[in-house]
Amino acid sequence: MLPPVHVPRKIVAMIPAFNEERTIASVVERTRPFVDAVVVVNDGSSDATVSEAERAGAIVVSHSQNEGLGRAFRTGIGKALAVGASVIVTLDADGQFTPEEVPKLVDPIEDGSHDMVTGTRFSQETFRGDMRRIKSFGNAVFTRFVNRLTGTRLTDAQCGFRAYSREAAMNLTLLGRFTYTQEVILNLATKGFRIGEVPVHVRGQREHGQSKMVKSPLRYGLRALSIILRAERDYKPLRFFGSIGSLFLVLGALQLAIVVANYLLTKQTSPYTSLFITGGSCVLIAVQVYILALVADGQARSRQLQDELLVLARRRELAALNASTQEPTKP
Numbered sequence: 043m044l045p046p047v048h049v050p051r052k053i054v055a056m057i058p059a060f061n062e063e064r065t066i067a068s069v070v071e072r073t074r075p076f077v078d079a080v081v082v083v084n085d086g087s088s089d090a091t092v093s094e095a096e097r098a099g100a101i102v103v104s105h106s107q108n109e110g111l112g113r114a115f116r117t118g119i120g121k122a123l124a125v126g127a128s129v130i131v132t133l134d135a136d137g138q139f140t141p142e143e144v145p146k147l148v149d150p151i152e153d154g155s156h157d158m159v160t161g162t163r164f165s166q167e168t169f170r171g172d173m174r175r176i177k178s179f180g181n182a183v184f185t186r187f188v189n190r191l192t193g194t195r196l197t198d199a200q201c202g203f204r205a206y207s208r209e210a211a212m213n214l215t216l217l218g219r220f221t222y223t224q225e226v227i228l229n230l231a232t233k234g235f236r237i238g239e240v241p242v243h244v245r246g247q248r249e250h251g252q253s254k255m256v257k258s259p260l261r262y263g264l265r266a267l268s269i270i271l272r273a274e275r276d277y278k279p280l281r282f283f284g285s286i287g288s289l290f291l292v293l294g295a296l297q298l299a300i301v302v303a304n305y306l307l308t309k310q311t312s313p314y315t316s317l318f319i320t321g322g323s324c325v326l327i328a329v330q331v332y333i334l335a336l337v338a339d340g341q342a343r344s345r346q347l348q349d350e351l352l353v354l355a356r357r358r359e360l361a362a363l364n365a366s367t368q369e370p371t372k373p
Contacts, residue, residue: 050126050128051152052078052079052126052127052128053076053127054079055080056080056115056132057070057081057100058082058083058135060085060086060087062136063087065137066100069134069136070098070099071099073131080099082100082102082135083115083121084103103118105117111221112220115216119206128208129152129205129207131148131204132202132203132205138244139243140244144205147161150238151205156238158204158235160198161201161242162196164178164182181200184199185199188227188228191228191278193231199223200266203242213235213349221265224266224273228273228274232278277342279339279341282338290327298318300317301315
């Protein structure tokens with residue numbers, strides 16, 4: 043992690059939105075008293091989301107088509123950094139979160155105790171609203187999985203109500219298109235950033251329309267799981283591939299042990315001769331996977347260096363942008 047660069051205090055809220063004309067203006071208006079600017083990322087909306095957001099006083103950045111929450115998040119983070127954010131707060135456009143709770147997320151960032159703070163809807167029973175049980179159960183499963191991978195102790199790894207320091211935001215390297223919530227935690231935790239959480243209220247169910255993300259809990263779960271597994275593969279390849287290799291090694295060793303034990307007792311490999319072949323094959327696969335783990339670990343170290351170069355490039359780009367906006371106009 044590169045040393046932070048001091049910037050003037052400026053809190054920017056970032057709100058991804060896709061066809062949220064009925065709620066976006068209210069969310070922006072309620073958020074503005076607690077931040078210095080609001081950025082809305084219009085992810086290819088076909089309704090009046092853009093005009094409603096602009097009417098409420100937001101800076102709007104638009105995608106020409108719907109590209110997914112993950113890409114909308116990356117676009118919004120980039121814009122928030124470009125306008126000089128020292129702290130970035132993200133929240134949903136559907137009105138499920140309470141904008142008046144923004145200071146609860148920002149304070150731990152500004153006092154220097156955390157680099158990222160996520161809201162938790164599950165640390166207190168009365169805060170979760172009327173959330174469906176299947177959604178609560180799925181969140182608990184994925185949160186436990188994320189905690190195991192990162193060593194964190196979060197109670198809610200999928201909440202979209204969060205705050206990031208400028209340095210944490212600049213160090214984010216995300217690839218997922220569908221969502222970002224789990225990948226962000228994995229990305230920042232592996233880079234040594236301090237992650238905490240605070241209780242926040244949630245409506246639980248949308249007041250208008252249906253969820254854009256969880257139309258099918260099974261489909262959402264499979265997509266989120268694929269993101270987590272890819273992140274584990276990329277950030278902790280020794281553990282990822284090592285676990286697979288160890289599984290094959292144990293299976294192979296057990297089969298070979300049966301053959302050897304039978305031979306010591308009967309001086310014959312029959313009727314377990316086939317286990318000698320399958321067991322040996324499993325051991326061979328294990329060795330190959332272990333070699334793959336070493337290769338992947340080398341690639342992960344190269345990616346780490348690339349991430350640092352990317353952060354340096356972002357800093358130079360933002361510094362050039364700030365310098366150009368501060369240049370006095372010539373008469």
